[in-house]
Amino acid sequence: MARHASDQARGEEAPSMRVSHGAPLGPLTTLGIGGPAATLAELTDPADFPEFVALADGCPGDPVCLGEGSNVLVGDLGCASAVLRMNTRGIRIGSADADGRVRVTVQAGHPLTDLVATTVAEGLSGMEMLAGIPGTTGATPVQNVGAYGQEVADTMVEVTAWDWRRRRTVRLDASACGLGHRTSVFKHSRRWVLLTLVFALRRSGLSTEITYPTVARQLDIPLGGRVPQAEAAEAVLAVRRRRGMVLCGTNTESRSIGSVFLSPEVSPAEADRLRALDAPVNRFPDGSSRVSASWLIREAGFGLGHRLAPGVRISSLHYTLVADDGARAADFSAAVDLVGRRVLDRTGVRLVPEIDFIGEGRRPAVVPG
Structure with a gap:
């Protein structure tokens, strides 16, 4: 079809x-x-x-x-x-291949929220856990966007991009995109402009396995269970709304960029030390062990609503940074630096910002560790 x-x-x-x-x-x-x-x-x-x-x-x-x-x-x-x-828009859904995968071709400017809603409505499984993530589809491979057990690397098979270095349009398969934990060859690079993306999904009435406790609790099912895709997507949206991570107009709690910091990778010894402190340390698809950035921010003594700089504070709903009226980029950068320094001081773990800074002015620093 x-x-x-x-x-x-x-x-x-x-x-x-x-x-x-x-x-x-x-x-x-x-x-x-x-x-x-x-x-x-x-x-x-x-x-x-x-x-x-x-x-x-x-x-x-x-x-x-x-x-x-x-x-x-x-x-x-x-x-x-x-x-x-x-601002380009468009989704094209192809026929299933010999392996039963359906190729979905998407213009880079198409909103991710609409793409997810479309695939769920079409009974195409593999993106339902990305419900509610803001941004365009073309931005998703840049940091290999993911949430609640799914990430772009699971389903993206190729992209078409303009290569400024070679001055022509190129086609890159997923292996050439260097997709890792919140990273890719596109991250912090101005070499490419992504034009179209192709995902391979499978027809199914059910979601992929529910692997995150918060989503499983919302659905009232055991970990590893599966539910109709629409129910899984709505559960993810409910969890994100409670955390202020669904953009909704003038709500100041959503004036954020989501996760300001990467969940830092830790060595086996560090993982053992942090687990002894009841820190959430998890294994990721790339084989790394990472500790929750939110836990580190809380452990460093920052409370919900904590004022960090003029117009910048910790969200009142979860441990990320949000902007209020009057905030400047320099204030936000200073707040990021403050959190990074104190987390390193109190926990011994270095946070790395995942913000894409553009233009001129003060940038957030990477705190030496």
Whole structure:
């Protein structure tokens, strides 16, 4: 079966790429922080991408790609490089292959929340635990987005990208993308702009196994159980809402970038030491042992709602950083640095920010450890 959702063919009165100068970037991010873009291009029709290439060639520095801005901190001085806001939309669902996998091709600017909802409605299993994660689909492989036992690496099979170094469009299979724990070849690199992505899913009325206790409790089932996909997705959304991690308009608890810090990898000896302190240390698909960043922040003495810098505090719902009115990028960076230093002091573990900082101004530091 082939299906097109929101596909927009050239010639159907699709607007051309829109270019503006001096546009504020803060409102285009979930933090709502940051200065203006010297040049901002908003791409709706994929066929117009060559226009952006020509535009970027006339601007200083490496071009920046911005989706929904859900993992981005824009510097207070803004961005002198050309900024591309990827607004392309479209999902194409193909037929099952010999292995029973259905290839789903998605435009990079398509919202991940809509993609997940579409796959659940179509009975395609493999992405239901990603319900409620903000951002565009094109941003997901950058840090190998994952939650509650699923990650992009489980289902993504290839991407099409523009390679600024080779000056052409390239196709990369999943193995060439270097997908690891919240990382990839795309992370902290301006070499590529992701254009389309292909996922391989399986038709099933049931979800994958429920492996996270919080979701299992929400569903009132034992770990390892399976439920209808729609029920699994709704349970994940309920858990995320309680933690303030579903974006909802003016709610200041959602003015965040999700997990500010990676869950740090620890050695076997460190894992034993931390487990003796009742720290949640878990094994991850890449074979690493990692301790919860939230636990480390709490253990360092930060309470919910703790004020860290002007306009920046710990969320009142869970252990991440949120912005209030008046916050600046420099304040947010200072808050990140403060948390990192104190966690290292109190626990001996070094936190690493996973924020994508763009533009000019003070960046969050990586605390030496």
